[in-house]
Amino acid sequence: MASTVPTCCHWVASSTRFTFDTSNSVCYVKCAMEQHVSIGQWLLRLTVAALLGMSLAACDSERSSEPQQPVAAISPTTMADALFSIAAAYRNVYANEVVYRLQDVEDVIKASEQWHDEKALPLPAQIFRMGAVLAAKQTDAFSYTLLSKWPLNKDSGPKSEVERKGLDRVIENPTKPFYSNETVGEVEYFTAVYADIAVSPSCVSCHNSHPESPRTDFKQGDVMGGVVIRIPMR
């Protein structure tokens, strides 16, 4: 989560934190007055305050009122789905418009695991991981990773029961994401798994011909793995 929260009325950045109510699957912002406001309401207030260039008088009436019912909220499912749609879109564009076009169609430049030394294009999975590492440096509100039951990189196989089950489910039904809760260490997470599809001919040819590949019969459109998104519940 962002470490600094803009001050709105009596809201104090240091005492503002995000919580998750499992009874209604809603993320809340908890402010200095121990009131809970849904993230949707909170973002709306900050936006209106920013637009008006002033702090919100509405916050004051909140002190004496009953606990607020959320008017709009971002559920972990919605958040994970939105994050996945961005990750998948960039992954698809890079695989098709950069790697496939420049390597397989135009024969301009190759993609290689040793992209740095060989002055080649990074593999789609390497781009994905570099992005995930950068995002993890900026926020601990979520994390994401790319796994497979047939990994070229032995570190990219499923490790937890939820990851194993999630990969099996999205292989069975690629259009339906798998959602679950899991505890890793001391932290409880909402975990979502989405099918990673062979969207480009280059996905198939590279994996099928790779010497480390445990599977060599991928076809375009097959599920090759899964994108795992984790959101800590706190």
Ligand code: HEC
């Ligand atoms: C030019 C070769 C190449 C292309 C093209 C390619 N991959 Fe990979 N892929 C790899 C290699 C090598 C790894 C392991 C890289 C690593 O972890 O450092 C990998 C990793 C993965 C992983 C993580 C599990 C594993 O195998 O280690 C998935 C899932 C995956 N690729 C799916 C895809 C999909 C889907 C596409 C097309 C969008 C694609 N790949 C395109 C070579 C390729």
